[in-house]
Amino acid sequence: MTLALLLLALGTFLLRFLPWRGERRVPAGQAGPALVVALFLVSAFSPPPSPEWLRAGLALLGTYLGLRLTGNLGVAVFLGAGLYGLLGALGF
Amino acid sequence: MKEGLQAAWPIALGYFPVAVAFGALGAQAGLGYLWIQLTSLLVFAGASQFALVGLLAQGVPPLLAATLGLLLNLRHAFYGPALRPYLKGGPLEAFLLTDEVFALALRALPGLPPGERRGYFLGLGLGAYLSWNLGTFLGALGGQGLLAWPGVGEALAFALPALFLLLALPHLKNPAALLAGGAALALHLLGQTAWGLFLAGVIGFLWPGKGGRP
Numbered sequence: 569m570t571l572a573l574l575l576l577a578l579g580t581f582l583l584r585f586l587p588w589r590g591e592r593r594v595p596a597g598q599a600g601p602a603l604v605v606a607l608f609l610v611s612a613f614s615p616p617p618s619p620e621w622l623r624a625g626l627a628l629l630g631t632y633l634g635l636r637l638t639g640n641l642g643v644a645v646f647l648g649a650g651l652y653g654l655l656g657a658l659g660f
Numbered sequence: 661m662k663e664g665l666q667a668a669w670p671i672a673l674g675y676f677p678v679a680v681a682f683g684a685l686g687a688q689a690g691l692g693y694l695w696i697q698l699t700s701l702l703v704f705a706g707a708s709q710f711a712l713v714g715l716l717a718q719g720v721p722p723l724l725a726a727t728l729g730l731l732l733n734l735r736h737a738f739y740g741p742a743l744r745p746y747l748k749g750g751p752l753e754a755f756l757l758t759d760e761v762f763a764l765a766l767r768a769l770p771g772l773p774p775g776e777r778r779g780y781f782l783g784l785g786l787g788a789y790l791s792w793n794l795g796t797f798l799g800a801l802g803g804q805g806l807l808a809w810p811g812v813g814e815a816l817a818f819a820l821p822a823l824f825l826l827l828a829l830p831h832l833k834n835p836a837a838l839l840a841g842g843a844a845l846a847l848h849l850l851g852q853t854a855w856g857l858f859l860a861g862v863i864g865f866l867w868p869g870k871g872g873r874p
């Protein structure tokens with residue numbers, strides 16, 4: 569079991585390290601923006617489609633408005649997370 | 661480094677409850693406290709850690725469980741090349757390169773003077789790492805009661821999608837990002853989240869243009 573843990577740790581590290589370290593300057597194309605948008609969509613909307621998506625959507629709208637109003641990333645995240653929890657506590 | 665640590669708090673906020681859940685899951689599966697903590701200390705990749713513990717608890721052979729966990733992390737191979745224009749990746753930087761650290765770094769690094777980028781990145785990664793390991797520690801020791809207040813645990817966990825939204829905003833008019841995101845979401849809804857994210861990385865990597873500039 570410990571060997572499995574070490575294998576996962578080493579493999580994960582190499583997946584992160586080797587392509588970054590690589591001497592060959594392979595252009596990354598649009599990998600950065602593509603992955604950021606993909607990570608957002610995947611993290612925000614859990615399968616299957618459900619009313620839960622509406623709650624997430626409202627909380628994301630609150631996050632966006634928080635950024636527009638305050639200009640602060642951290643405060644906007646805190647507002648969005650708080651709104652999500654509040655909607656849940658209200659049985660939304 | 662101080663600025664990076666300060667910028668890490670939205671990530672830390674989101675990591676904490678997830679890490680508590682991971683620690684609790686490991687304890688419930690009968691794994692030792694030290695082993696659970698070592699997983700967070702050495703792997704530092706949430707989804708694959710959950711997979712490893714879940715599979716081991718179901719009796720899957722350890723090496724197969726580790727291999728399946730590695731498949732979940734394939735997308736990480738795309739992060740370094742996307743950051744390379746702004747920061748050279750040493751071993752410590754690579755170790756700290758999670759989804760959230762990557763996304764926040766991609767947004768922040770281009771606007772920083774080259775001499776400040778490494779310190780900022782390390783601060784960002786360290787803040788995330790400390791939160792992840794503190795949460796694991798408390799969860800393994802039975803601290804999941806911390807999150808027992810109605811809505812608190814899930815609210816904190818929602819910090820991560822909220823953060824990703826803000827980091828994705830500059831890219832929502834980028835056709836490559838939209839196509840990749842749509843493909844990832846489609847596979848995610850079919851239960852293939854890891855492959856969806858990997859496909860998004862492939863689409864973005866193959867799409868011509870200046871990569872990674874927010």
